[in-house]
Amino acid sequence: MTVPSQPTDTAAPAGLKLDAYLPYRLSVASNAVSGLIARAYEDRFGLTIPQWRLICVLAEDGGLTQGAIVARTGMDKVTVSRAAQGLSKRRLLVRSEHHADGRSHVLGLTLEGLRLHAEIAPLALAYEAALIAGLAPDEVALLKRLLNRLQTAAVALAGDAPPKARA
Numbered sequence: 001m002t003v004p005s006q007p008t009d010t011a012a013p014a015g016l017k018l019d020a021y022l023p024y025r026l027s028v029a030s031n032a033v034s035g036l037i038a039r040a041y042e043d044r045f046g047l048t049i050p051q052w053r054l055i056c057v058l059a060e061d062g063g064l065t066q067g068a069i070v071a072r073t074g075m076d077k078v079t080v081s082r083a084a085q086g087l088s089k090r091r092l093l094v095r096s097e098h099h100a101d102g103r104s105h106v107l108g109l110t111l112e113g114l115r116l117h118a119e120i121a122p123l124a125l126a127y128e129a130a131l132i133a134g135l136a137p138d139e140v141a142l143l144k145r146l147l148n149r150l151q152t153a154a155v156a157l158a159g160d161a162p163p164k165a166r167a
Contacts, residue, residue, distance in 0.1 A: 026150075037127050045120060046090075050075055050083035052120065055092065055109065059117040063096070063108035092116060 018024050034049055041047040047055070053073050058064065061072070069080050084107055087093035092113035095105040109117065132140050 033131065037124070040123065040127070041120065044123075045116065047120075048083065048086070050079045051087055052124075054080065054083045054087060054107075055113060055117050055120075056124075058093070058107060058109045059114060059121075063106040065104045065106055067104070069107065087113065 038049045041049065041052050045052075053075065054069065057069055057072055061068075064072070066077065066080050066084065069075070070077055073080070075083075084093055084095075088095065091110055094108055094110050096108065097105065135143070
């Protein structure tokens with residue numbers, strides 16, 4: 001089967017401009033911020049971003065099931081499971097039986113996990129402060145409100161999306 005080739009010497013048709021496309025800009029900004037912070041967590045503490053998110057959620061909310069963590073963070077089940085396994089091996093996280101659902105477990109931080117959270121949290125806040133240093137407080141508040149609205153809209157649209165094709 002041959003695929004028709006596209007001319008390489010013509011400009012893209014009018015319409016979509018990647019650098020002006022909001023989903024692209026959000027992704028690029030998110031990748032830049034996550035990459036910066038990931039290097040610090042990995043280099044200094046040996047944590048991945050999903051592991052750090054898991055630690056933060058459990059430090060804030062206490063013990064949760066993997067399903068609750070998926071819902072809270074937007075990470076997929078596999079990512080949460082891998083992060084939990086890595087933290088468990090390091091004895092930063094413990095799994096306990098779920099009293100209401102025997103098929104499920106509750107994940108919680110150990111004392112060492114809580115200590116690590118307490119050590120990293122000020123660093124995370126310092127990175128945030130450095131990132132937003134050029135913004136006025138009202139701009140930061142507006143940005144947070146707009147991001148929440150975009151997330152809500154994306155979740156609503158995803159609910160209307162057709163199911164993914166199965167392999």
